[in-house]
Amino acid sequence: MEETAITIYDVAREANVSMATVSRVVNGNPNVREATRAKVLEVIDRLDYRPNAVARGLASKKTTTIGVVIPDISDTYFATLARGIDDIATMYKYNAIIANSDSDDKKEVHVVNNLLAKQVDGVIFMGNRITDSVRAEFSRSRTPVVLAGTVDGDEQFASVNIDYVSASREAVNQLAKSNKKVAFLSGPLVDEINGQRLAGYKEALKENKLKYTEALIFESKYSYEDGIAIAERIKNSGATAAYVANDELAVGLLNGLLDLGLEIPEDFEIITSNNSPVTNYTRPSISSIEQPLYDIGAVAMRLLTKLMGKEEIEEKTVILPHGIVEKNTTK
Incomplete structure (x- = not known):
């Protein structure tokens, strides 16, 4: 036998109250006497009534x-x-x-x-x-x-x-203290967020009197696998540090560089962007911009x-x- 859905009408009839009262109880309206509220809730429980969100939506738009x-x-x-x-x-x-x-x-x-x-x-x-x-x-x-x-x-x-411009500028400033060649690794530069990060990267290079070169800019997909895949190219670019726009990408880069025999941070430094939990799971753990x-x-x-x-x-x-x-x- 097919079960029919319990409606607000069934609850009202069973609790011996109006449908408006049931509606007030369901929507948490305070204008209901405590004894009535308790009685209606008991019936809702017993009949396993679930208010229909769609129907409620039609009524209230x-x-x-x-x-x-x-x-x-x-x-x-x-x-x-x-x-x-x-x-x-x-x-x-x-x-x-x-x-x-x-x-x-x-x-x-x-x-x-x-x-x-x-x-x-x-x-x-x-x-x-x-x-x-x-x-x-x-x-x-x-x-x-x-x-x-x-x-x-x-x-x-x-x-x-x-403020992504200022955040990446601070990160790159940090790396530029002890590195002459800092790579920039992000997702596609058509993404405005990466455009802002790149602007911050360029500002930091200028502040540290370092020359901007396309050879140190790397675009990739936002994934762990892509980070591993790009590690060799970044190492071959002569960079000794990288600012990375995505944490999963940064973890991939870290493991890729370790696989290539580099010591981190002695041979290569990394700062990533989001400080999501994954940055603490790696050894070494990854320095990061901290976002709330x-x-x-x-x-x-x-x-x-x-x-x-x-x-x-x-x-x-x-x-x-x-x-x-x-x-x-x-x-």
Whole structure:
């Protein structure tokens, strides 16, 4: 026999109250007598009633869900950001739908469209850049959007980041104290975030009177395997240090250089960008720019709740503080 879903009507009938009262109990409305609330909750438990979020959404024009677009859920950097988002979402009684875009431009558009089709109340977008196609989808839908750890040069959308120019300048300054040739290793330079990091790299070279040369600039995918694969080219470039734009990439580079027989940090120094947990798992542990990853996620979600609630926003482009953590890949 096919089970029929328990409805709000069944709960109201069984508890001998109005449907409006059941709705008030389910939504945590304080205007319900304690004895009535207890009776309704007992019936909800006994009948295993689950409120239909979609139906509730149709009534209130809100689905109380938000979409979160992540390029790579297995990357600890994005996972830590997502944790900050989820905690604040829960606090404001929103459910988060997390969608993985695999850093693939076509899949990203598909994922964004899927979320918008689900009528989410808002979207937090994490990606290495915001493509024109994704920008067009967001502009077409009136859904509020906040970028987390993603740079939008046009400042069309609200965003939460650190100052990547100044962070990479500090990192490269550190390396330039004892190295004449510092390599720059990042994902694609079309990603605005890497453009900012490169600008900081160039500023640091200038401050240390070192010549900028294309031969020390390396572009790659953001992965551990790519870090290993590029190690030999970086060693052959004559560089004795590298600033790396992604932690998984930095771990790959570290292991690749160790495989080539280099001593770290004696022969080669490394500073990476995100200080995600993976930087502590390596031996030696990797020195890094320190970002408040959890806070970037949490602040982005709080900003989104304000946009969804049409509240006044003082600052649409939020820049959080950063630092540098010296571990064992620097002298």
